Amino acid sequence: MRRSMLFLPGNTPNIIQNGEILGADAVILDLEDAVAPTEKDSARILVRNAIKYMGFGRCEVIVRINSIDTDFWKKDLDAIIPVKPSLIMPPKTSCAQDVLAVDAYISQLEEKLGMEPGSVGLIPLIETALGVENAFQIASACKRVKAIFLGGEDLTADLRCKRTKEGHEISYARSRMVCAARAAGVEVYDTPFTDVNDDEGIYTDAQYARSLGFTGKSSISPRHVKAINEVFSPSLKDIDYAYEVMEAIRIGKEQGKGAVALRGKMIDAPIVARAQQTIQAAIELGLGREA
Amino acid sequence: MNGKVVKSLREAIELSGLKSGMSVSFHHHLRNGDYTLNMVMDEIAALGIKDLTLNASSIFDTHAPLEEHIQNHVVRKINTNYMSAGLGHRISEGLMEEPVDFRTHGGRPRDISLGITPIDVAFIAAPAADCAGNCSGKVGPSACGSLGYAFPDAMYAKKVVVITDNLMPYPLRGWSIPEIYVDYVVEVDAIGNPQGIVSGTTKITRDPVGLIMAETAVKVIQHSGLLKDGFSFQTGAGGASLAAAQFLKEIMVRDKIRGSFASGGITGYLVDMLNAGCFESLMDVQCFDLKAVESIRTNPAHQEISAMQYASPAAASAVVDKLDVVILGATEIDTNFNVNVHTDSNGYIMGGSGGHSDTAAGAKLSMIIAPLFRARLPIVTDRVSCISTPGRDIDVLVTQRGVAVNPKNQELMQRLKDGGLPVVDINELKEIAERITGKPQKKTRAGRTVANVIYRDGNVIDTIKSV
Incomplete structure (x- = not known):
C-alpha cells in the first residue's frame, strides 16, 4: 500500500538514516532536483549504500533519477539498479519514448546483473504539459510502469501560471492523470503540498486528491505524512x-x-x-x- | 536606612574581607546574559586577590574571561554543576592545575550546607533589591523569575553581597531572599543582558524525529500507570521534551487528570499546563522564558523554591523525591543505562548534571529521550565517556526506533509491552545504531584528571580526563 510517499534528498545522511521511521509508506530518495550538480556522485553513492547496507524496513524504496536529457541518468541507474529498489522515478517524462528509453537501459542492466527481468518497476513523473497530454501513453508504455506521478511545480512553470495552494491551475492535469492511469490499469499519485508550515492545508489538499481518485500523495515534509496517511486510509x-x-x-x-x-x-x-x-x-x- | 548600600563593587569586596585563598560564589539565573560574575572577578583580580575557589552553580560561555583569571591564578579551583562548551573545552585541554569539581543542583546545596564547600563571600545578582538586601528575581529590567539556586549561598556564606540594577524602596514587596542574610548591597548599571537571561519563548521542536520521540515518551507515561490525579512531572527545555509536555497536556486536559505539581526549570509550556488545570502548582527553581517569569510574578500557584527544597539530599525532604515522572536528555547512554551529560563524543566538557542525577534518583519513572544517533554518532554505547547519572536511576530510554527499559524494572517493561509500545533490548538499539553509523573508535581515557564528577551523595562517580 502506498498512501504516502516522502521525498528525501539523496545527499542528506541525517535525514536518510531516519527515513523508515517517519511514517511514510514509501520513501523517494532523490538524486534529481534536491541535489546540486556538484554533489550528484556523492548522493548516488550515499543512496546506493543506504539501500544496500541500511535498508528502510517496511518502507518501500523509490529512487528519483535525473532526467534523460542529462548526463546523469545512466550513471544513476548503474549505481542504483544493483541494489534493487522497488521503483525508479524518471522525471520530466513527456512521452512513451522517454519511458521506453529508461525501460531499455534497466533491462540491459537486469540482464547483465542476472536479475529477474522487470523486477524493478517504473513510476514516471509527469510534470510537463506534453506529459499530461500523453499521460495514457506514458502509463501504458510498458509493463514496467506500475504507476504515474504528477509533479505540480514544474508543470505550472510549463503552463506559465502560478502554483497556488488551492491548485485550480492543476485541476485539469490531476483529473487527466487519474483518468489515464485508471485506463491503463496503473496507480496514480498526487503532487506534494509544498507549504510545510500549513498543517491544515495539507488535509484539504489530500482530501481533494483522494476525491479525484488518486491512490496516494507525496510529501516533501515528514510533517505532512500523518495527514496523508489519514486521508488515504479507509475509514x-x-x-x-x-x-x-x-x-x-x-x-x-x-x-x-x-x-x-x-x-x-x-x-x-x-x-x-x-x-x-x-x-x-x-x-x-x-x-x-x-x- | 542602614549601612548596607555601598558605593561600588570594589568597596563591597573590600568590606567583605575577601582574601587570597578564600571562596566566592555565584548563581546562574541570569544564564548567558549574566554580567555580574565577570564584573566581580575583574574587580577581584584588580585588587590583587588570588588563589580563589569559584563556586558557581553554572558557568556559561559569557563567562569566557574566567580563562584569563585562571591563567593569572586569580581562580585556583572551580566547583560547579554545569559548564558550557566555551570554558569546558579549555578545561578539557588542561587549563587548570586542580580538577574542576562537578556537582548536581542538589549536591551543591548539600555540600554548602554541610560545610564541605564553605563560601566566604557570595555575590547574588538580584533583578530587584532594596537597601537592606531583600531581593527578588521577579521584577526589574533583568527579571529572571526564581532565584532558587542562590538561596544556599545567601544562607550559608560568611558574607553576602547583593548586586542589583534595580534598587527599590524598602521594603521590597514579594522578596525571595530576605535581608537577614545580606551584608552589602551594590547598585550597578546592569546586572545582565535581558536577551541572554531568558529566551523570549521556548519552542517545541518541529523536527519529525523529535516529535516521534515525544509522542512515544507520552505513551510511556500513559502506560506506566502513573498518569492519574496527583501526578507530578518534570521535563527540560529541550525541543522534544517540550513537545512531550504539549502532548501530555492534551491528554491530561482530555481525560480531566488533575496533577499535583510540575517542578524544576519552568517554561511557558508548564505554565500553560498549570493554567489549563493539569497541575495544582509549579515548584520553580529557575525560569527559562518570559512566560514563566510573568507567571511566577503573578500567579500564587507558581511557587519559587530553593535549591535545597528542590533537590538537596541533606534537606529533611525535597521536591525531587516526590516526582512521578522526569524526562531527561543524554549525550550518551550505555548498555547499563549510565548517562553522560558532561562531555561530547570527543571527551570535551560541554555540560553537566544540573538536576539530572537528582531528579533521576527521586522520580518513580526516569525517562531519557535521545535520538539513536546524532549525525554520524551512535548515542547508545558500550560505556559512556563519563558517568553523570548512574544507570540504576534510569528506567527507560526512548529513541525514534524503540523504547529500552532497564531490566531492573520488569513491571514497567511488562506494562509497556502490554500497551503495544516498541520495547527493544538496549543492546539491540546499540546494534541498530551501529549498523547505520558504524562503530566509532572510542577515545582513550588516558590523560590526567581535569574534572571530578561528584554524585549527589558526595561520592566521586567518575572523572573526566584531559583531551
Whole structure:
C-alpha cells in the first residue's frame, strides 16, 4: 500500500538514516532536483549504500533519477539498479519514448546483473504539459510502469501560471492523470503540498486528491505524512460497509441470487471491487479481517 | 536606612574581607546574559586577590574571561554543576592545575550546607533589591523569575553581597531572599543582558524525529500507570521534551487528570499546563522564558523554591523525591543505562548534571529521550565517556526506533509491552545504531584528571580526563 510517499534528498545522511521511521509508506530518495550538480556522485553513492547496507524496513524504496536529457541518468541507474529498489522515478517524462528509453537501459542492466527481468518497476513523473497530454501513453508504455506521478511545480512553470495552494491551475492535469492511469490499469499519485508550515492545508489538499481518485500523495515534509496517511486510509465506516458488501454477496451466492441488494441499493461489480480494495487496505493497516 | 548600600563593587569586596585563598560564589539565573560574575572577578583580580575557589552553580560561555583569571591564578579551583562548551573545552585541554569539581543542583546545596564547600563571600545578582538586601528575581529590567539556586549561598556564606540594577524602596514587596542574610548591597548599571537571561519563548521542536520521540515518551507515561490525579512531572527545555509536555497536556486536559505539581526549570509550556488545570502548582527553581517569569510574578500557584527544597539530599525532604515522572536528555547512554551529560563524543566538557542525577534518583519513572544517533554518532554505547547519572536511576530510554527499559524494572517493561509500545533490548538499539553509523573508535581515557564528577551523595562517580 502506498498512501504516502516522502521525498528525501539523496545527499542528506541525517535525514536518510531516519527515513523508515517517519511514517511514510514509501520513501523517494532523490538524486534529481534536491541535489546540486556538484554533489550528484556523492548522493548516488550515499543512496546506493543506504539501500544496500541500511535498508528502510517496511518502507518501500523509490529512487528519483535525473532526467534523460542529462548526463546523469545512466550513471544513476548503474549505481542504483544493483541494489534493487522497488521503483525508479524518471522525471520530466513527456512521452512513451522517454519511458521506453529508461525501460531499455534497466533491462540491459537486469540482464547483465542476472536479475529477474522487470523486477524493478517504473513510476514516471509527469510534470510537463506534453506529459499530461500523453499521460495514457506514458502509463501504458510498458509493463514496467506500475504507476504515474504528477509533479505540480514544474508543470505550472510549463503552463506559465502560478502554483497556488488551492491548485485550480492543476485541476485539469490531476483529473487527466487519474483518468489515464485508471485506463491503463496503473496507480496514480498526487503532487506534494509544498507549504510545510500549513498543517491544515495539507488535509484539504489530500482530501481533494483522494476525491479525484488518486491512490496516494507525496510529501516533501515528514510533517505532512500523518495527514496523508489519514486521508488515504479507509475509514472504519468504509471498512464496515466493505465487509457488509462481501457478506451480502456471499449470502446472495448461497441463495443463488443473480442480483444482490444492500440497504435497498444494488451491489454491482464496481462496488464489489471497491469493497475488496478497502478490505485489502484494512488488512494491510491491521484493521481488517478476512472476509 | 542602614549601612548596607555601598558605593561600588570594589568597596563591597573590600568590606567583605575577601582574601587570597578564600571562596566566592555565584548563581546562574541570569544564564548567558549574566554580567555580574565577570564584573566581580575583574574587580577581584584588580585588587590583587588570588588563589580563589569559584563556586558557581553554572558557568556559561559569557563567562569566557574566567580563562584569563585562571591563567593569572586569580581562580585556583572551580566547583560547579554545569559548564558550557566555551570554558569546558579549555578545561578539557588542561587549563587548570586542580580538577574542576562537578556537582548536581542538589549536591551543591548539600555540600554548602554541610560545610564541605564553605563560601566566604557570595555575590547574588538580584533583578530587584532594596537597601537592606531583600531581593527578588521577579521584577526589574533583568527579571529572571526564581532565584532558587542562590538561596544556599545567601544562607550559608560568611558574607553576602547583593548586586542589583534595580534598587527599590524598602521594603521590597514579594522578596525571595530576605535581608537577614545580606551584608552589602551594590547598585550597578546592569546586572545582565535581558536577551541572554531568558529566551523570549521556548519552542517545541518541529523536527519529525523529535516529535516521534515525544509522542512515544507520552505513551510511556500513559502506560506506566502513573498518569492519574496527583501526578507530578518534570521535563527540560529541550525541543522534544517540550513537545512531550504539549502532548501530555492534551491528554491530561482530555481525560480531566488533575496533577499535583510540575517542578524544576519552568517554561511557558508548564505554565500553560498549570493554567489549563493539569497541575495544582509549579515548584520553580529557575525560569527559562518570559512566560514563566510573568507567571511566577503573578500567579500564587507558581511557587519559587530553593535549591535545597528542590533537590538537596541533606534537606529533611525535597521536591525531587516526590516526582512521578522526569524526562531527561543524554549525550550518551550505555548498555547499563549510565548517562553522560558532561562531555561530547570527543571527551570535551560541554555540560553537566544540573538536576539530572537528582531528579533521576527521586522520580518513580526516569525517562531519557535521545535520538539513536546524532549525525554520524551512535548515542547508545558500550560505556559512556563519563558517568553523570548512574544507570540504576534510569528506567527507560526512548529513541525514534524503540523504547529500552532497564531490566531492573520488569513491571514497567511488562506494562509497556502490554500497551503495544516498541520495547527493544538496549543492546539491540546499540546494534541498530551501529549498523547505520558504524562503530566509532572510542577515545582513550588516558590523560590526567581535569574534572571530578561528584554524585549527589558526595561520592566521586567518575572523572573526566584531559583531551
